Amino acid sequence: MQPNEQSKPKKNTARPLGRLGAFLLVTLALLLITLLGVIWVLEKGPSPTITEKFCRSMRETSAIRWIPNIFLSQEEVDAFKSESTENDETETVNTSLIRIAPAAESGTETADDGVELIAITRGTAKGKLLIVRDPSRVILGVSSEEFNAKTPGLQLTELVAKYGGVAGTNAGGFNDENGRGNGGVPQGLVISGGALLHTAREGERYNVVGFDADHILHVGTMTADEALAQGLTDAVSFRTHDGLASSLIINGEVQSKNLGGGVNPRTAIGQCADGSVLLLVLDGRSINTLGATMQDVADIMLEYGAVNAGNLDGGSSSVMVYDGEIINNCASVTGPRNIPTAFIVLPEGD
Template sequence: MIYYTKQEVDGDRVEKTINTTRNKGGKIRTLLLHFFLVLLVTLLMVLLFLAGTLFLFSRGPSDTARNLFVMSVRETSAIGFLADIFLSDEEIAAIEAGRGAENLDVTDASLVDIKRSGSSGRPAADEWGYVDEDMDGIIVVPVAGESYVGNMMIVLDPSRVALGCVPESLGTQGYTVAEYAEIFDAVAAINGGGFEDLNGQGDGSMPNSLVVVDGEICCGGKGVGPGFVGIDKDYILHVGFTSAEEVEKLNIMHGTGYGPVLVVNGEPVDDEALVSGLNPRTAIGQRSDGAILMLVIDGRQATSLGATYADEAELMLEFGAVNACNLDGGSSSLMWYEGEYINNCASVIGIRDIPTSFVVLREGAKRDD
């Protein structure tokens, strides 16, 4: 029989404890190593998949897919660089040139005959079958297509529509759509023209196109871009490549630029001028009876990927537009009505400040002409 002293037993226990601890520590290190190795491999696979997808879109066999990809990302400041990874500047320019509309007809004001609706005491359907149920002069109609959902707002009295802009704040501060509604005591509003937005980091204070407020040019921008929309003193909406010199000639009271133009004199712009990807959209138009159409489409969401320019043009024609123009879209696309936003903002960082907004004044209030 072998006898062990207490010291020997205790020492053996300590050694076993140390060995157990070492073994556990080694297992933890091994598990952590395996975890980070799997994570690294997964990230590499995801990056390779994304790179392969970008390459397929950029250099794959489908010109349609390539053009759709380029137009979609180039319309978004924050991710526009993705098109540059596998395509040259010349190739991108050639794709974007396909949506230019160089020979637009001049807006024919005679096609718009503004109807002054009298008070009948009860809601009545208009020529297009839409009814102002609450008789506030505004009709909101949900719209939907294969890739989008949104809202079309019909403002029956065009004299209630003005461009929301704070000229003294241009270049220093922008405002949200809701803030423009509050500033101008409006019942509804949508976002307006574009603005300087380098890499998606713009503060929404500086327009990048012509801006007209109360008949005065308050920002010359860099021209009018691929489209200008302006409302004259008789509440006729004009679209086209209006220059600063033409603003006075046309008696434009409120307007801003973005584009492209969608509908001119009751006809859609040529399909090649409406090449685009799927994105959140905002547009404005006018029916033959003078009613102003405001369209906002949700995008970059599981339930609504977005719309193309052609989708916008089709919707505008469906609602009776004789003239219509695309406005700024993407993360800026918002519609505000009766104290709240009625569409979903596509921005992951929250609602953006913008330099201009088309607002709908309260009944009886008139814009400053």
Template structure:
């Protein structure tokens, strides 16, 4: 009996020892879990530190870029070159987004003086349509539409020359409204037009309505926008397909036999050439920006021009540059349309210039289109 009892006691002792030994791994696991939690916290803290360093690097880089840009602008404004200062002020003032940059360095009085000294002066002269004789002969060697690359020291762009002026007309969005308009490509598709460029001015300021034109707009001889008694800076095409530019009321536009027209203020879209005479240019003739222009040669051919700008390979053109291009290609009457991010030329299903906008061309209410 005693042996059996001793064996039982020894057995129980062994089991107790074994049970105790089995607890050890459990304790180890608990300790291991604690180490894992601390490791995760360390990794999270490390990730946050890395994010902070990246954010700090980006912030410092942006600050350095801003300081560098400020320095460049300061050199342009306060440096020895008066032309560079004028070009800077004029170029940024024509943009709704960064126009305030000029006010950082110059008073409003100084900005106004620079604008007045570097512009194309307005005029009371109106196109004499008798000076344009439309070529009605079958001239098959001249293409119906010709696309030409234009390039200068500060700009590049596209010129479209249309042999038959009767193909030119004003296209609009479906209805003018206090909202967004459409890009030229969509307006052209609405009319099944083969090509075109952006048209006249629209509401753009503290509140922007690219679907609402400013000034006189006429379609097929009917006034669709503007006040009857007001005088507007008008570019139009007559019922006998001659380009007319001049300051006039809606009634005077009808007296001038205008079929389609748009309006744009002289500071944004001056007249370049009237009756074969280049208009008076003061100073640099405007800043360097994307530009759109419209002209007609003495034989009736229409010239549409879109100049790219605000890019490394094409800073843009001044009004004086546009005048030179139009004269080079034989325009006897010409004027400027809205420019900047609005500048766009459409032809055969695509935009063929390079509009300055990461999101594509700006919407507008009116366009000059080609049937």
């Protein structure tokens, strides 16, 4: 070292890193306080209607249904539970109300392939409605014929491709503890291709949505044996985490005792008097599209002529595929979820 050369002092990086860490901690704390403040206003604010809607919306989710309990007691939360959970008995579908048009008459000028896609806007929800003129094209696809927790379900694009379909929506619910389910095990009943593939307990009554061998949609409460006795060949069951049943419309009448719930993404299926099938997916849980109530879904189904209609699994599972692409905005932050079942539209002529 030269005599006039001085060693350079080492920079102390600990202090800037400490300041950055403190800044991040303060920022996170402020965000948490702000979030809790918003939740407090929603739960304890001056509007009982907003509080009810918020609590019902949260209770229908898998991962965050505990949020209403942050500032509300369990008794207060339970007060918002829909009366529809007390009696899930529904009337039987009158199949004579459905007269399926012959294949030669099923085409329309607006849908050369017998499928029509419509953009839907209703209240705080936006989504897609698919009208399938020939109900024989709609089947229930499954990720596996032997469901188990070790084998994840498939994403909807994979399920539609598996059956060579042109479109599809998610269908029944599945085991989804804390929103971490892998879609491997359905909840309740699954009938596909005329075979009973899954049932929870013998003799249990389910909220069933599905087609019989004549391609007529049935919705209602029944056991697996009753579903098979009615000739159902492609069916699932679904009930929301808040206990709401799936029946929306039966024989042209809205099942008012079964409606309720909050604002969430929704999936539903219906059938018109001429046999046309309505597949509806409504987005939600975003700034510009909050979601829909079950009443919103029923109103849309009625508007487009549904005689019978049922609610399917919603929330982050709600997704629609058309021509190999997802055409709605999935609410899941991690992308489309793995699911065990889907209603699939087969190509014309299959």
